[in-house]
Amino acid sequence: MNRILIVDASSSDCRIMSGLLTKAGYDPVAVSDFDAAKEEVEKLPPGAVIVTAMKFTGGTAQELINWQRQERLNFPTIAVVDNLNPSELLELMRNGIADVVQRPAIDKQLTEIVKKYAKPENMVLQLDNTLIPRSSKQFKNIEKSIAEIAATNANCIIFGECGTGKEQIARQIYLQSSRTQKPLIMMEAGGAALVGKHAPESDRSEIYDRIEGYFREAKGGTIIVKNIQLLTFEKQSVLLHILEQEHPDVRIICTANATLMKMVAEETFRDNLFFILRQTSINVPPLRETTEDIPDITDYLLSKYARKKQQPKKRLDASAVKALKLHPWPGNIRELKDVVLFAAFHTDGETISESAIKFDNAQPDTAEDLTHRNPKAEKERILKAFTRAGTWGGAAKLLGISERALYKLRKKHDINPDREIGS
Incomplete structure (x- = not known):
């Protein structure tokens, strides 16, 4: 869970904000004075957010920001304000405040604004030494x-x-x-x-x-x-x-x-x-050759993610599963983990759809070099890629090669455009 540091001299408002953030799945910690705030900021993990009153015991929001700069820290700081006018809000933003929450509207604004700044770095999930159950x-x-x-x-x-x-x-x-x-x-x-x-x-x-x-x-x-x-x-x-x-x-x-x-x-x-x-x-x-295992692996990952976040387990819908099965996975299970957890983090409900699945197309080409395979295995892999993708362009993507290179391989193995193999 993302750690949220609350700095406010009002114990009642601290309780209210802590309750709202806990219910939203965050891990709040509240302090009331400047020295305690500095001590807690130094312990904050990546992805944390600071929510602070404009003034609190021994300091101000601006002083806390200035201290962060001196310590080369850059946690987003959200100020709790009392009905400031637009020019005053603009001045706050210029001085390093990331966003503001109007104190009279804490219950309506706090969790939505915190959500904008809580970073996914804190969703890191380490796989243990057990084998992920797979059915292939x-x-x-x-x-x-x-x-x-x-x-x-x-x-x-x-x-x-x-x-x-x-x-x-x-x-x-x-x-x-x-x-x-x-x-x-x-x-x-x-x-x-x-x-x-x-x-x-x-x-x-x-x-x-x-x-x-x-x-x-x-x-x-x-x-x-x-x-x-x-x-x-x-x-x-x-x-x-x-x-x-x-x-x-x-x-x-x-x-x-x-x-x-x-x-x-x-x-x-x-x-x-x-x-x-x-x-x-x-x-x-490689994962691209055992795509039938993708539902098993993602179910395992989402179960671990739910336990870590202390949230209900999310699930992939049919469109998301199809998108995952059509990806070539140059990074294999490690890449699948990152893609699925990123989608889970950015999905509000319990169902992850294709629109939440984001692939990084800038990855290096780690696809296996087809030229080092024996002819029979090479041909089988080409046909399997075509069956999965449904088009030769999609097959080339799954194989990690250009369409031109795939065309040459099809000629080499006498595979015609309708997938039939010549005699």
């Missing part, structure tokens, strides 16, 4: 693979695009394994600096010491290496040496995108290390 056949197969891999000590690489939930799958392998009494250590392969410990007096390299530090800390447990394709060649060599020479009692679960396979082929990722890490693997399909 592909995801049921992933759940089966998790259980099978967890029952062994095999290293595993989880392949998938950004935002598909690879880390949650990796954590589930750990949680369902016999290693749960031992540590789980996270290692970001592309991090600016490894966080393992280094002994300056050691005759080994700093990178060796730091990577070995992860294994010491995870002894008997599991290391999840995120984005393994980002390991430098030096780090690859160190990791390979540790695994081959020291045989640590640690399972390694890696996440990676399709770049890793290309790197192995081009010999920029050591193939011997690759095969040690990929004793088994899981391929996570």
